[in-house]
Amino acid sequence: xxxxxxxxxxxxxxxxxxxxxxxxxxxxxxxxxxxxxxxxxxxxxxxxxxxxxxxxxxxxxxxxxxxxxxxxxxxxxxxxxxxxxxxxxxxxxxxxxxxxxxxxxxxxxxxxxxxxxxxxxxxxxxxxxxxxxxxxxxxxxxxxxxxxxxxxxxxxxxxxxxxxxxxxxxxxxxxxxxxxxxxxxxxxxxxxxxxxxxxxxxxxxxxxxxxxxxxxxxxxxxxxxxxxxxxxxxxxxxxxxxxxxxxxxxxxxxxxxxxxxxxxxxxxxxxxxxxxxxxxxxxxxxxxxxxxxxxxxxxxxxxxxxxxxxxxxxxxxxxxxxxxxxxxxxxxxxxxxxxxxxxxxxxxxxxxxxxxxxxxxxxxxxxxxxxxxxxxxxxxxxxxxxxxxxxxxxxxxxxxxxxxxxxxxxxxxxxxxxxxxxxxxxxxxxxxxxxxxxxxxxxxxxxxxxxxxxxxxxxxxxxxxxxxxxxxxxxxxxxxxxxxxxxxxxxxxxxxxxxxxxxxxxxxxxxxx
Amino acid sequence: xxxxxxxxxxxxxxxxxxxxxxxxxxxxxxxxxxxxxxxxxxxxxxxxxxxxxxxxxxxxxxxxxxxxxxxxxxxxxxxxxxxxxxxxxxxxxxxxxxx
Numbered sequence: 001x002x003x004x005x006x007x008x009x010x011x012x013x014x015x016x017x018x019x020x021x022x023x024x025x026x027x028x029x030x031x032x033x034x035x036x037x038x039x040x041x042x043x044x045x046x047x048x049x050x051x052x053x054x055x056x057x058x059x060x061x062x063x064x065x066x067x068x069x070x071x072x073x074x075x076x077x078x079x080x081x082x083x084x085x086x087x088x089x090x091x092x093x094x095x096x097x098x099x100x101x102x103x104x105x106x107x108x109x110x111x112x113x114x115x116x117x118x119x120x121x122x123x124x125x126x127x128x129x130x131x132x133x134x135x136x137x138x139x140x141x142x143x144x145x146x147x148x149x150x151x152x153x154x155x156x157x158x159x160x161x162x163x164x165x166x167x168x169x170x171x172x173x174x175x176x177x178x179x180x181x182x183x184x185x186x187x188x189x190x191x192x193x194x195x196x197x198x199x200x201x202x203x204x205x206x207x208x209x210x211x212x213x214x215x216x217x218x219x220x221x222x223x224x225x226x227x228x229x230x231x232x233x234x235x236x237x238x239x240x241x242x243x244x245x246x247x248x249x250x251x252x253x254x255x256x257x258x259x260x261x262x263x264x265x266x267x268x269x270x271x272x273x274x275x276x277x278x279x280x281x282x283x284x285x286x287x288x289x290x291x292x293x294x295x296x297x298x299x300x301x302x303x304x305x306x307x308x309x310x311x312x313x314x315x316x317x318x319x320x321x322x323x324x325x326x327x328x329x330x331x332x333x334x335x336x337x338x339x340x341x342x343x344x345x346x347x348x349x350x351x352x353x354x355x356x357x358x359x360x361x362x363x364x365x366x367x368x369x370x371x372x373x374x375x376x377x378x379x380x381x382x383x384x385x386x387x388x389x390x391x392x393x394x395x396x397x398x399x400x401x402x403x404x405x406x407x408x409x410x411x412x413x414x415x416x417x418x419x420x421x422x423x424x425x426x427x428x429x430x431x432x433x434x435x436x437x438x439x440x441x442x443x444x445x446x447x448x449x450x451x452x453x454x455x456x457x458x459x460x461x462x463x464x465x466x467x468x469x470x471x472x473x474x475x476x477x478x479x480x481x482x483x484x485x486x487x488x489x490x491x492x493x494x495x496x497x498x499x500x501x502x503x504x505x506x507x508x509x510x511x512x513x
Numbered sequence: 514x515x516x517x518x519x520x521x522x523x524x525x526x527x528x529x530x531x532x533x534x535x536x537x538x539x540x541x542x543x544x545x546x547x548x549x550x551x552x553x554x555x556x557x558x559x560x561x562x563x564x565x566x567x568x569x570x571x572x573x574x575x576x577x578x579x580x581x582x583x584x585x586x587x588x589x590x591x592x593x594x595x596x597x598x599x600x601x602x603x604x605x606x607x608x609x610x611x612x
Contacts, residue, residue, distance in 0.1 A: 101593075102593050103592065103593065105585055105589035105590070105592055105593075106585070197570070198569045198570050199570050199572070212567060212568050212569060213569075238577045239577075241572070241575040242568070242570075242572065242575075244570065244572075308558065311554060311555055311558040313551070313552070314551065314552040314553070314554045314555040314558075315552075315555050317548065317551070317552045318552050318555060325529060329529075329530075332530070333595060334595070334602060334604050335593070335594060335602055336592075336593030336594060336595070337593065337595070338595070339595035339596070341605075342532065346606070346609070347605050347606070348605055348606050348607065348608070348609050349604055349605050349606070349607050350530070350609060351532070351605075351609075352605045353530045354527075354530050354531060354532030355532050357529075357530055357531050357532075358531050358532045358533065358534075361531075366531055366541075367541070367544060367545065367548075369529050369531065370522065370525050370526050370529055370531065370541065370545060371545055371548060371549070373525045373526075373528050373529040374517065374521070374525045374545070374549070377525060377528065383553070383556050384552070384553070384555070384556070386559075386565060387555040387556045387558070387559040388552075388555045389565035389566055389567055390555075390558070390559030390560075390563040390564070390565050390566075391555050391558050391559055392565070392566040392569075393563050393564055393565065393566040394558065394559070394563060396566060396569070428544060428548065429547050429548055429551055432548075432551075442569075443569070444569055445568075445569020445570045446569075470569070470570055
């Protein structure tokens with residue numbers, strides 16, 4: 001099998017070939033490292049790669065298999081890690097200058113699980129600084145480019161992880177989703193991403209943005225691959241006090257059921273408030289097609305209303321910055337990270353802190369810290385943060401009522417396809433408005449998935465989002481798997497087969513641009 | 514009238530330990546003002562009788578077993594310190610008075 005073929009395999013296909021001894025993890029990992037070297041100068045999905053270490057891990061995975069060890073289903077399949085997750089001995093920057101040289105002394109729990117399962121780690125992926133943004137343009141190390149059109153954003157904050165899988169640089173990646181940072185990048189790059197139920201996957205070692213919203217989750221090109229990774233990283237962690245004690249939901253079995261076209265009598269609800277005005281016509285067209293397909297598979301579709309969702313953007317952009325301003329107080333220039341003296345005046349703890357934080361944080365992070373500090377300050381707390389928390393209750397109630405009638409909710413993952421790099425950089429509010437579809441899940445703590453729904457009138461990918469009740473993550477995989485199988489059959493192959501060839505990436509899929 | 518003035522931004526930034534250069538204050542005030550304007554709708558939505566939700570899936574009494582476990586060594590804890598003296602973090606002078 002040629003190196004190009006190896007990078008086109010899904011994680012599940014690669015795992016089968018590894019188990020059958022037809023390929024080695026070293027070959028598979030080397031093929032991805034070569035692909036990264038060829039196309040990442042144009043895509044910039046990775047902040048750092050670890051070729052030698054990845055190959056050592058691959059060699060160890062091959063040796064364990066040869067020795068007959070009991071291995072994880074994904075053993076030997078390489079993975080990319082969003083740079084917001086602590087990796088022992090490997091620089092972890094969170095896309096920020098303030099952590100430019102930070103080398104954690106410990107692994108995040110999900111990273112520890114990935115290593116224990118013997119998945120070679122290819123590198124750390126690019127992101128908006130501290131996961132604040134929807135485009136990766138807020139990375140201190142330059143933006144990631146969308147593999148479908150290098151002049152466009154790959155989504156954010158996890159644009160690096162999404163672009164890495166969409167550009168066939170990695171079959172799997174880890175992401176984090178506070179307001180859509182896994183699902184929106186999946187939508188605009190034609191890949192798959194899941195935000196699990198709040199607490200379903202450990203956050204120990206995830207650098208916190210907004211603790212009541214943050215969730216780690218899987219990123220891949222297929223529904224089955226995200227399920228396999230979800231099963232590997234999920235489950236209770238005593239190191240995370242928000243971790244659910246439930247067993248991991250049967251996500252792999254649910255994905256396989258869906259892929260086989262079995263969705264039983266799934267009841268699907270269309271959220272009235274997540275569509276219509278502000279949504280691109282091509283996005284809505286693909287969305288309607290997805291609904292038709294689901295009905296053909298036997299699902300019932302009805303409209304549900306969640307009126308409190310019109311306040312979700314306001315609630316999110318108060319709660320998130322409030323929590324972020326508090327979490328980011330730890331970057332105080334004293335124990336780790338950057339330390340700078342003020343340009344003039346005495347260098348005291350206070351002035352050093354102020355100077356370091358001003359120079360070390362980017363514009364978006366500083367905006368959110370100031371906004372959050374404002375929302376929490378005396379005299380404004382009740383009007384802003386307090387009200388936002390009440391809205392959160394109303395949104396939870398709306399979802400509860402909706403899930404009394406239907407099993408899953410469906411909407412476009414994002415109102416539009418990928419916009420041009422730079423287009424919204426000077427208008428933070430315009431950037432925020434794109435998150436309208438994804439943030440309700442975080443506010444309510446419920447799980448969500450984005451699966452490719454086809455291409456819009458501009459030739460760019462559209463994502464279809466499913467939401468399920470808390471702890472019912474399996475529904476996402478069943479519905480997502482069924483839609484994926486039906487669409488792939490209609491397209492005659494995966495959507496990413498239609499993506500243009502990348503500069504440096506050889507001939508597959510078309511001529512290099 | 515704008516919700517956030519230049520002086521307010523300066524005051525809040527100081528609370529957040531961000532040394533904002535004076536020439537940046539107007540732009541920040543303008544951006545924050547448009548954001549606050551957009552998010553303040555939450556106050557009209559939430560009546561007095563709606564309880565607040567701070568956590569989506571609240572858990573109570575979450576404790577680990579009180580057992581001795583391996584933890585970071587002194588050297589690991591100090592690995593990323595901007596400055597170190599012996600086994601301690603070295604910090605700038607703490608009080609603002611002239612030395």
